[in-house]
Amino acid sequence: MAMTGKAGMYFNETHDAFRESVRRFVDREINPFMDEWEESSVPLHPLLKKMGDLGFLGIRYDSQYGGQGLDYWFDTVFLEELGHIHGLGVSTAIVVQTHLATPSIDMFGSPWLKEKYLKPAIAGDVVTALAVTEPGAGSDVFAIASKAVRKGDHYVLNGSKTYITNGTQADFLTLLAKTSDESGYHSFSLFVVPTDLPGFVISKKLDKLGLRSSDTAELFFDDVRIPVENRIGEEGEGFIYQMKQFQHERFATLPGTYVCVQDMIDMTVDYIRQRIVFGKPLLSRQVLRHRLVGWVTEAECLKHLTYHIVRMKMAGLDVTREVSMGKLVGGQLFRRVADGCLQMFGGMGFMNETPISRYYRDGRILSIGGGADEVMCEILARLEGY
Numbered sequence: 114m115a116m117t118g119k120a121g122m123y124f125n126e127t128h129d130a131f132r133e134s135v136r137r138f139v140d141r142e143i144n145p146f147m148d149e150w151e152e153s154s155v156p157l158h159p160l161l162k163k164m165g166d167l168g169f170l171g172i173r174y175d176s177q178y179g180g181q182g183l184d185y186w187f188d189t190v191f192l193e194e195l196g197h198i199h200g201l202g203v204s205t206a207i208v209v210q211t212h213l214a215t216p217s218i219d220m221f222g223s224p225w226l227k228e229k230y231l232k233p234a235i236a237g238d239v240v241t242a243l244a245v246t247e248p249g250a251g252s253d254v255f256a257i258a259s260k261a262v263r264k265g266d267h268y269v270l271n272g273s274k275t276y277i278t279n280g281t282q283a284d285f286l287t288l289l290a291k292t293s294d295e296s297g298y299h300s301f302s303l304f305v306v307p308t309d310l311p312g313f314v315i316s317k318k319l320d321k322l323g324l325r326s327s328d329t330a331e332l333f334f335d336d337v338r339i340p341v342e343n344r345i346g347e348e349g350e351g352f353i354y355q356m357k358q359f360q361h362e363r364f365a366t367l368p369g370t371y372v373c374v375q376d377m378i379d380m381t382v383d384y385i386r387q388r389i390v391f392g393k394p395l396l397s398r399q400v401l402r403h404r405l406v407g408w409v410t411e412a413e414c415l416k417h418l419t420y421h422i423v424r425m426k427m428a429g430l431d432v433t434r435e436v437s438m439g440k441l442v443g444g445q446l447f448r449r450v451a452d453g454c455l456q457m458f459g460g461m462g463f464m465n466e467t468p469i470s471r472y473y474r475d476g477r478i479l480s481i482g483g484g485a486d487e488v489m490c491e492i493l494a495r496l497e498g499y
């Protein structure tokens with residue numbers, strides 16, 4: 114996506130230089146390996162180490178813990194450039210580290226937790242995962258059944274988690290568990306759970322429709338003893354902390370969506386410009402050109418909703434409403450464009466050699482993961498007072 118000209122209203126030369134360094138990294142260190150990683154999952158330790166060395170994993174985080182201390186515009190530049198990765202699996206794995214597993218440690222963790230866990234995550238010395246979903250609790254986070262019972266200076270954790278991205282490679286999990294039998298929002302706590310603790314088991318690496326370069330696992334906890342100091346913030350506040358962390362996760366899907374939508378359109382235009390059907394390039398058909406500019410228009414709207422959210426975040430405002438709207442329309446737009454572009458590619462679009470088939474498979478997750486479309490609608494209906 115061209116970021117010159119009008120992009121100058123939002124981004125200065127420092128942002129441009131940062132954008133260039135992320136883009137170079139994606140072009141050299143990620144895209145050439147995507148086909149291989151789709152076969153066997155991306156090896157995250159070496160990849161994240163390189164990203165940590167370049168300062169990509171702690172853009173907004175405190176320099177005391179190795180972060181860059183930059184603002185949400187830099188964060189947006191980073192996420193936009195991840196949108197140029199040829200498939201959503203690797204960007205998902207990276208964003209788990211930067212926007213799913215670490216924000217709550219940054220926002221609510223003790224200095225000790227930050228030093229011990231946030232710092233190595235920012236440096237890329239460890240791989241992290243977020244463990245919220247369970248076999249009986251996905252959309253309904255409140256139904257979580259994993260339980261951590263306080264016994265002296267430890268919590269003893271029992272239960273299971275599923276669909277956990279980075280789950281087979283993670284060195285620690287940011288995990289939500291029940292810490293009280295009471296009902297209500299104050300009966301959960303959030304923990305940092307190292308995966309070398311006895312009783313932690315990777316039950317299964319899951320086989321998926323898309324995001325094949327990212328690993329997804331089912332995890333099991335059998336009397337895992339978590340030191341009390343590994344609790345993030347106050348006991349009983351974990352559900353609230355996780356709802357705040359979700360805003361970072363959902364925001365992180367937006368920039369990559371409008372960038373990737375434009376990439377899909379660009380590659381489709383290149384193809385149908387030279388594809389002759391009934392004696393003419395397909396691009397000469399008005400019906401296709403109109404469909405394409407309709408999508409470009411929607412991607413532009415999503416980009417400006419995202420920039421509006423960035424301005425709100427910079428002003429310290431609550432972005433739950435706008436982020437939920439962005440996630441809802443972004444996922445649906447991505448899926449519609451991937452499907453429509455595949456259609457314009459014809460049989461070639463159905464072949465795995467064409468990137469559009471991967472986007473078509475990968476994009477399906479955007480309306481499910483991190484809160485399904487219907488969950489976004491529920492949040493919005495509540496906020497609108499309906």
Ligand SMILES: Cc1cc2nc3c(=O)[nH]c(=O)nc-3n(C[C@H](O)[C@H](O)[C@H](O)COP(=O)(O)OP(=O)(O)OC[C@H]3O[C@@H](n4cnc5c(N)ncnc54)[C@H](O)[C@@H]3O)c2cc1C
Nearest residue numbers: 243244245246251252253276277278481482483484485487
């Ligand atoms: C590839 C992948 C990676 C993931 N990574 C992680 C991760 O790293 N960490 C983690 O904790 N979780 C992860 N998840 C879990 C993900 O967040 C959940 O799958 C998601 O929240 C939906 O939960 P569920 O699958 O249990 O669906 P369910 O809760 O069973 O819902 C099924 C469907 O019902 C519909 N629905 C839900 N609520 C309503 C409603 N109120 N009204 C009408 N319809 C409704 C939705 O369409 C939803 O898709 C991942 C999932 C996938 C597939």
